[in-house]
Amino acid sequence: MYIVVVGAGKVGYFLAKRLIASKNTVSIVEKDRAVCEEIAKELEGLVINGDGCDPRILEEAGIERADVLAAVTGEDEDNLIICQLAKERFNIRRTVGRVNNPDNEHTFSELGIDVPVDSTKLIAKVIEEEVSFSDFVNLMSFKRGKLTIVRVDLPADSPVIDKEVKDIELPADAVLVSILRGEEVIVPKGNTVLKPGDDIIAITSIGNEPQLLNLLVGKL
Numbered sequence: 001m002y003i004v005v006v007g008a009g010k011v012g013y014f015l016a017k018r019l020i021a022s023k024n025t026v027s028i029v030e031k032d033r034a035v036c037e038e039i040a041k042e043l044e045g046l047v048i049n050g051d052g053c054d055p056r057i058l059e060e061a062g063i064e065r066a067d068v069l070a071a072v073t074g075e076d077e078d079n080l081i082i083c084q085l086a087k088e089r090f091n092i093r094r095t096v097g098r099v100n101n102p103d104n105e106h107t108f109s110e111l112g113i114d115v116p117v118d119s120t121k122l123i124a125k126v127i128e129e130e131v132s133f134s135d136f137v138n139l140m141s142f143k144r145g146k147l148t149i150v151r152v153d154l155p156a157d158s159p160v161i162d163k164e165v166k167d168i169e170l171p172a173d174a175v176l177v178s179i180l181r182g183e184e185v186i187v188p189k190g191n192t193v194l195k196p197g198d199d200i201i202a203i204t205s206i207g208n209e210p211q212l213l214n215l216l217v218g219k220l
Contacts, residue, residue, distance in 0.1 A: 002024070002025045002026075002065055002066045002067050003025070003026050003027075003069070004027050004028075004058065004061045004063050004068070004069045005019070005026060005029070005070050006028075006029040007074070008028050008029075009072075012028065012070075012072045012073075013039060015072060016028050027045055028043070029052045030047070031052075046062065053078055053081045055089060063092065067093065067094065068096065069086040069095050070096040070098075071083050072098040072117075073098070074100060076108075080097060080108060083108075083113045084112065095112075095113055095115070097116050098117050099118040102118050146205060146206055147203055147205055148204060148205075149177075149203055150201075150203075151200065151201055151202075152199070152217060153198075154194060154195070154196060154199075154216060154217070157218065158194070159218045161194060161196055163194055164190065165188045165189065165192045168215070170215065171204065172205075173204060174204040174205070174208055174212050175202060175204075176188045176200060176201075176202050179192065180198070
């Protein structure tokens with residue numbers, strides 16, 4: 001994929017580095033010239049010095065052929081403007097916006113940002129999971145709040161233990177995405193058998209979480 005990353009602070013730098021390592025083509029936009037010079041020495045990608053809120057800078061970064069734009073600056077206002085430019089002016093199919101202030105996540109969703117990423121909320125979810133040993137964690141919502149990514153830890157008494165995926169009747173609009181089994185990541189197929197302790201990552205529509213939890217864990 002061709003991905004434009006706007007903002008080259010720590011988040012943007014490591015995001016770009018990881019995407020490049022995964023064989024994606026990445027261009028980076030950053031206001032700070034000194035940061036651009038350092039990144040250009042370290043990463044194999046196009047680095048543009050400029051303001052990502054300026055359509056001309058985005059054009060220099062090759063946005064017209066991009067599959068995804070990720071706005072990950074430290075300013076929510078900039079991230080929102082950049083994502084809206086990408087959607088409305090350049091018809092980018094997928095936009096990802098970093099949400100620095102959790103109060104702004106709803107605004108991002110309402111204004112059409114495909115994937116608002118609230119790092120504070122994600123970290124809080126991880127902490128809550130470790131503290132409470134919850135077997136169900138809502139990781140992220142997207143598509144303007146219509147879909148959610150959830151993690152479900154299967155207990156030993158789960159009603160789906162030792163069943164094949166093809167024999168499990170999932171709620172409408174729910175899909176199993178991956179299974180974390182120890183250090184192994186499994187992409188579920190029809191004949192994949194679920195085991196105690198599996199961490200299930202699933203996508204479901206908002207409101208279907210109780211049904212999915214009841215199916216996989218056996219309780220509401």
